[in-house]
Amino acid sequence: MDQTDNYNISPRQRQVLSIIVEEYVGTAHPVASEQIVSGHGLNVSSATVRNDMAELERAGLIVQPHTSAGRVPSEQGYRYFVENLMHPTVLAPNEQRKIRHQFHQVEMDADEWVRLAASVLSRTVHSAAVATAPRSTAVHLKHFELLSISDKRVMIVLVGHDGTVAQQMLYMDQDWSQEELGALAQHLNAALEGKAATEIADWAGQPANMQPMPALAPGVLSTLVAMLTNLERHETSQIYREGLAHILNQPEFRQPERMQQILELFEHGSVWTSIIPSVITQEGVQVMIGDTAMGEGMSEVSVVLARYGLGEELAGVLGVVGPLRMPYSRSVSSVSYISQLLSDLLLKAHNPSIPNSQGGDTE
Amino acid sequence: MDQTDNYNISPRQRQVLSIIVEEYVGTAHPVASEQIVSGHGLNVSSATVRNDMAELERAGLIVQPHTSAGRVPSEQGYRYFVENLMHPTVLAPNEQRKIRHQFHQVEMDADEWVRLAASVLSRTVHSAAVATAPRSTAVHLKHFELLSISDKRVMIVLVGHDGTVAQQMLYMDQDWSQEELGALAQHLNAALEGKAATEIADWAGQPANMQPMPALAPGVLSTLVAMLTNLERHETSQIYREGLAHILNQPEFRQPERMQQILELFEHGSVWTSIIPSVITQEGVQVMIGDTAMGEGMSEVSVVLARYGLGEELAGVLGVVGPLRMPYSRSVSSVSYISQLLSDLLLKAHNPSIPNSQGGDTE
DNA sequence: GTTAGCACTCTATACAAAAGACTGCTAGCG
């Protein structure tokens, strides 16, 4: 299924398809044969191109909205284009500089970097962008604190080794003083520091460890395990969405129902939770074109996603969402560049000793 | 300016205006004189109503899209309606029950309650809804922790007395061991517990207090003050937005530019930060109709907002966003009911001893 | 003050005609 190049088409036909895609992406109007020969260095007549187009249509790569209209790429056509015809490009240096410039900020925390990245990406490609907050795939306990909030209510504040923080309220059967809580926290912190969720669960399973514990210990331990597990799962991760306005301006989303559809999609996070885990495990930029695997209603939507992050730690997904008629090359290069930049920023935030490459900028 | 009833109009003309507003809100079509007399118990002829309408138009309360169309309320007309004509209603018992039912959830934290409230409100009024996360207007320090993350980097985790948590990274000139950090934290916690931002700043200003302090103390203290201050300001507060799809379905937002406008507004938080602080200090439901005080582009948007919360602590704003042509009465009663309900929920979460009134529900 | 009646204005709809856009095909050419 990855190998989509089992179509029997000539080099010139490939070129014609390429021109159709690029032209249509630019203008949103069906592309006519005359339009193809003029100005694209194709030394044949429009009639020849028409024959090629008939062939391409037979192959299912382009379609005709109606008899007397030009041609439009089909879903298959876009896929073929992206996989076989598109030349991967790199963002122009001045664009790179413009992008880097937008990250030229005072110190921010990881979540804010990511949100900014989504916003910058959205502006760069003039389309909607999504990004998930960075999450560790394996969170180890750095430290936790037990705080008596009021009678029978205890708050757990947990800090992961990567700096993520989580809080949760715990309801007790009896009152506990702050001193008792502090003593327990100190004891457990010493024993559990650096452990991951499963390791803590194991530790708590050993009867020897649990011998001289106060009655609230089991509740605290199981809550700690639950909180760590929750941090590892990406489902709870915040999803940042930016630049919806761009996408709704595209002519293909002018009809109210389409608009409604894409909005539901965007607001309702469930679509993302299904595809993000699969993207985060892979390297490189991934392009999904009208992929119904993402769910119904995605048949008119394309997504260009990439993973960003630091190895196992603090990984997330960043990408562009738009209509099928999307400038794929530009999207891919933008996503690629910005995800890389974001990874660098996060890395430097973790190891500030590395000199900051932006420091030399004159503007 | 509050007193908009300095128009010289007869009781029947008021009634006509009232019918026009209600009818237009329901149908989105200009209202004709014939339509007004039929079925509204108005014992006059359409000609009489036409005379009244001419009068109302002269007063600027209604306008005519074109010569042979019915009348539509003007911005002024809506204001007059809301302030003088609208009978305040209460949500029907079965609707109240339906709403309460949606809050019938397992334990959630405050932020999740609020987000749910925005979502429920949005569904109830079939329009977009916004809500700000609850924030204390005066946050007192409950506890903080200093954690050594790596060389020269220290994380501060702060817990407010209301349970809010904030974290921040601090960059040091020299290395500090976890023991030194722990000692300082313990010392400062003992001295500062229960203090608000300004009190901490005062305390740090006393030379006597700062005498035997390690070099990192001033940085920590000023960061604590900054974090607390930041928690108090609502600008940083997360704004939840729900049900944008509803609003974009309204006929008045069908034109692309309008859509663009309202989206910018919705995504860009800056509009809210200017009006929310003024709303949060006042009791009751507030209606803003095409208020340009909110900024340009709001001229076609109405907002119905109310404060929710527990006195000084954990207060926020909840409301409906929609076109001028909005069912104001229903919006006001919904916002009123749900904000009250939300306040109750938060109160109970703080004082779990109060019996839960939802407990008796059969469904 | 109210009302019936009617002329007037502007919109909405329907339909037809014309113009325009592309194609597909055919026949001829190198």
Place this chain on the structure above:
DNA sequence: CGCTAGCAGTCTTTTGTATAGAGTGCTAAC
């Protein structure tokens, strides 16, 4: 055999025009 000029055929888009419809404003009478 591939390429091309030319043209008929098909469908959309635009334009024009007639008609129906909606609603008002005004006048004259009650």
